[in-house]
Amino acid sequence: MRKFKKFYIETTSICNLSCTFCPPTQRAKGFISIEDFTKTLDQIKPFTDYIYFHVKGEPLLHPKIGELLDIAHEKGFKVNITSNGTLITKNKAKLLNKPALRQINFSLHSFDGHPGSKDKEGYLADILSFVNEAVAASSIIISFRLWNLEMDNETNLQRSKNRELLSMIEKAFQLDYKIEEKFKPGTGVKIADRIYLNQDPEFKWPDLKEPEDDGKGFCHALRNQAGVLIDGTVIPCCLDGEGVINLGNIHETPFADIIGNERSTRLHDGFSRREAVEELCRKCGYRQRFG
Numbered sequence: 001m002r003k004f005k006k007f008y009i010e011t012t013s014i015c016n017l018s019c020t021f022c023p024p025t026q027r028a029k030g031f032i033s034i035e036d037f038t039k040t041l042d043q044i045k046p047f048t049d050y051i052y053f054h055v056k057g058e059p060l061l062h063p064k065i066g067e068l069l070d071i072a073h074e075k076g077f078k079v080n081i082t083s084n085g086t087l088i089t090k091n092k093a094k095l096l097n098k099p100a101l102r103q104i105n106f107s108l109h110s111f112d113g114h115p116g117s118k119d120k121e122g123y124l125a126d127i128l129s130f131v132n133e134a135v136a137a138s139s140i141i142i143s144f145r146l147w148n149l150e151m152d153n154e155t156n157l158q159r160s161k162n163r164e165l166l167s168m169i170e171k172a173f174q175l176d177y178k179i180e181e182k183f184k185p186g187t188g189v190k191i192a193d194r195i196y197l198n199q200d201p202e203f204k205w206p207d208l209k210e211p212e213d214d215g216k217g218f219c220h221a222l223r224n225q226a227g228v229l230i231d232g233t234v235i236p237c238c239l240d241g242e243g244v245i246n247l248g249n250i251h252e253t254p255f256a257d258i259i260g261n262e263r264s265t266r267l268h269d270g271f272s273r274r275e276a277v278e279e280l281c282r283k284c285g286y287r288q289r290f291g
């Protein structure tokens with residue numbers, strides 16, 4: 001039986017921000033129901049222990065986020081949440097003391113990415129206050145993400161781009177070094193016990209409108225990750241935010257059959273030969289970077 005290290009469950013397709021680098025979804029806006037969430041977990045249980053609440057949308061907007069975490073725990077899953085952090089104080093009581101919650105990734109790049117953002121200091125202070133409380137009370141892992149670096153020139157990443165935020169973090173954790181000094185692309189900087197900071201170049205969603213390459217290369221899709229959108233559409237990876245590679249619907253066909261169907265098998269076996277058989281994969285910057 002194939003075991004996925006990461007299984008993405010889109011709990012909402014709605015976001016309260018509109019970052020310039022994040023094309024808004026063309027799909028229906030909504031929240032996953034408790035019933036659909038429970039059914040999805042039952043379907044995927046043999047295939048994974050780790051679920052990730054994020055594809056598009058802001059998971060903390062879900063009015064029943066606490067209940068989703070409780071159900072995940074009852075069914076033996078560990079949950080990772082990726083959030084822009086703007087709603088963290090409002091949701092604090094629903095997140096603290098939830099044994100299923102393994103990790104929260106805070107996408108700090110969303111602050112500068114969203115044109116209407118105000119009060120950077122207040123934004124970060126709210127997140128840091130939650131982080132202090134959560135780390136002291138549980139074994140949660142925190143990752144601060146700044147995936148917004150640009151190239152200074154062809155080889156150099158502009159490391160100082162987030163200096164203002166980095167200074168606030170250095171001050172809050174009483175770091176005696178500048179975070180840029182420890183930065184290596186592709187790896188995180190450990191800034192305290194169970195707290196990491198990851199900087200990376202700006203992320204680009206794969207898009208059928210992008211130019212196609214020769215399609216040679218590898219991707220872990222359907223090997224160690226898969227996902228499901230709020231309407232039940234199964235996708236091979238967290239980057240297919242529009243469900244272009246629609247492998248089937250988990251509410252109509254058992255997940256075990258979906259990952260064994262012809263389209264899934266062609267995608268999986270194609271990558272075994274280092275070949276991207278799907279058009280979207282041939283237009284995917286992620287595969288081009290890491291594949």
Ligand code: SF4
Nearest residue numbers: 015017019022057084
């Ligand atoms: S990058 Fe994240 S926070 Fe920004 S619009 Fe997209 S989903 Fe929302």
Ligand code: SF4
Nearest residue numbers: 219221237281284287
């Ligand atoms: S190559 Fe890109 S679009 Fe294709 S499955 Fe992998 S991550 Fe998804």
